[in-house]
Amino acid sequence: MxxxxxxxxxxxxxxxxxxxxxxxxxxxxxxxxxxxxxxxxxxxxxxxxxxxxxxxxxxxxxxxxxxxxxxxxxxxxRRGLARSFQSTSVFARLSVFDNLRCAAQLAERDRTRWWHRLSGSLAVDARAAEVLDAVGLGARRDVAAGTLSYAEQRALDLGIALAGGAHTLLLDEPTAGMNRAEAARAIELIRATTAGRxxxxxxxxxxxxxxxxxxxxxxxxxxxxxxxxxxxxxxxxxxxxxxxxxxxxxxxxxxxxxxxxxxxxxxxxx
Structure with a gap:
């Protein structure tokens, strides 16, 4: 193999x-x-x-x-490897959903011709919505990413990597700076969302x-x-x-x- x-x-x-x-x-x-x-x-x-x-x-x-x-x-x-950093790297002024949508759109762009933009947009929205639920941020969909708690921003970081279609993930200290309860939730989230990757x-x-x-x-x-x-x-x-x-x-x-x-x-x- x-x-x-x-x-x-x-x-x-x-x-x-x-x-x-x-x-x-x-x-x-x-x-x-x-x-x-x-x-x-x-x-x-x-x-x-x-x-x-x-x-x-x-x-x-x-x-x-x-x-x-x-x-x-x-x-x-573009070959399918995504990296998260020790500090969060979200677009603070964009909504949570739009952060995920940007990542999904970049992945879709490599597969879609410009004249398929409409259907591609629908696929991007569907992918972003799927990841939004997977990382547990559905209730925070429309808030600015910069207003999220630190733990929520780390979850969004992971979601951005997933929305971009990465098959290989590099996570740099994903639980750093979290309290005990936040770290436990982050561990379960990583285990669930990285299955098969x-x-x-x-x-x-x-x-x-x-x-x-x-x-x-x-x-x-x-x-x-x-x-x-x-x-x-x-x-x-x-x-x-x-x-x-x-x-x-x-x-x-x-x-x-x-x-x-x-x-x-x-x-x-x-």
């Missing part, structure tokens, strides 16, 4: 400072993968390279077998990581030191020493399902 996303020997240097040191990673279609690691490990830099915001100093990036290493962000987005997520909240991810990779000092299931990562001595430490011992019953447990400890972020 061709990986949905594949990184081969990715390196990134800024002058004499090397941030990434030969990152190899393959993510299967439909897999939900979390990338964790301490601050300064290179996670945001790696995300930026995948999305086309910068180019690696060495190595190759493939999306479903096609190389995207040197493509611009817009070209990568490929997801790569950077997240410091280990509750979110264990609840969402099928597999986890640990990035430390620009290198991936371990990849595996949540259970395997919990038990990996190198991971514990480099990142998780003894905090994982203090969490809820270790016999619990590692993908859904430990919510009582939310807020304890490595």
């Amino acid at each position: 061709i990986p949905a996303l594949a990184l081969y020997g990715i390196e990134k240097r800024f002058g004499s400072t090397q941030i990434l040191r030969g990152v190899d990673l393959e993510i299967e279609p439909g897999e939900r993968h979390a990338l964790i690691g301490p601050n300064g490990a290179g996670k945001s830099t790696l995300f930026n390279l995948i999305a086309g915001g910068a180019r690696p100093s060495a190595g190759r990036i493939h999306l479903f077998g096609a190389e995207i290493t040197r493509l611009a962000p817009a070209a990568i987005a 490929t997801l790569l997520m950077v997240e410091h909240d280990m509750d979110a990581v264990f609840a969402i991810a099928d597999r986890i990779s640990v990035l430390v000092q620009g290198r991936i030191i371990a990849s595996g299931t949540p259970g395997a990562i919990r038990a990996d001595a190198a991971v514990r020493a480099a990142y998780l430490g003894e905090r994982i011992e203090q969490r809820a019953d270790p016999r619990a399902d590692p993908r859904v447990g430990d919510r009582a400890q939310r807020g304890a972020k490595p």
